Amino acid sequence: GAGVSQTPSNKVTEKGKYVELRCDPISGHTALYWYRQSLGQGPEFLIYFQGTGAADDSGLPNDRFFAVRPEGSVSTLKIQRTERGDSAVYLCASSPTGSNYGYTFGSGTRLTVV
Amino acid sequence: DQQVKQNSPSLSVQEGRISILNCDYTNSMFDYFLWYKKYPAEGPTFLISISSIKDKNEDGRFTVFLNKSAKHLSLHIVPSQPGDSAVYFCAATTPAASKLTFGTGTRLQVTL
Structure with a gap:
């Protein structure tokens, strides 16, 4: 795609629930950041992938936070047992190489834990 | 510990005048500095950067100055335009790092 796509744009969840946030990077970008x-x-930096691996x-x-990028493209950030303090905008970024x-x-996912 | 600081949460400037946004850092290992601009409900977009081997970098209306001895950098926007109204983040990185360290941002409002 033309840009970094994040879904959903907004997510409201109850305290204690599990959520998944998705990031579609720019095609061909090997580096992905949350x-x-x-x-x-x-x-604030969370995690950096180079290809499929978390570098x-x-x-x-x-340990409630985990992220995957199984095929080196789309990434999913997973949050278990959400807490109110997890409420934030989660941003994904990509770049052609591992350069900063x-x-x-992307435009981010606004997560609200109620 | 806030390694990158933007001490002015907001700034208001008249259209056509100069906007100066400031940023201080504490980590002497930082060697590359970037400015990002963010509009509401959008992700930050890269604006301009500077390497520690330079003290100035210019791109159109935007100039970034770096004072390594003072661990200070500034972004100058001349002339300021209403479309420049946004939140500006300063960010820094080290040679070995795989991440950017951001400041807390300065909200710039350019008034008519």
């Missing part, structure tokens, strides 16, 4: 932006903050998952806040320069971000 960031989280809480209210009043800048984006750096140091930003995942705890010139990511293209």
Whole structure:
């Protein structure tokens, strides 16, 4: 596609439920990143994929968060036992290589845990 | 610990004037700096960047200045236009890092 696509754009879930957030990167981009932006903050790094493998998952806040990219294209961020503090905009970005320069971000998924 | 700081949460500038957005960092290992612009309900879009081997980079109306000794960078927009109204994020990275570290953003409003 022309840009990075994230679905859904909005998700409201009850505390304790499981959610999946999807990211479709730009075709051919090998690097994929997930960031989280809480209210009043800048984006915070969660995880970086190079191809199918998670090259750096140091930003995942705890073991309730997990992400996959099984075929090196689409990625899914999975959050178990959601908490109200997980409410944020989850941003996905992709780039042609592993370079940090010139990511293209998607519009994000706004997750609200009630 | 906030390694990249944008101490002005908001800035209002008249159309045609200069907008100056500031950013400070604490990690001396950062060697590449970027500015992103974000409109509501959209993802951040890359605006301009600068390597630590330079002290200035210019692209049209946008210029980024880097002062390594002060660990400070600034984005100048001249002349400011109403379409520049957005949130601007400063970001930084190191040679070995696989991530960007962002500041908290400055909301710029360009008034008529």
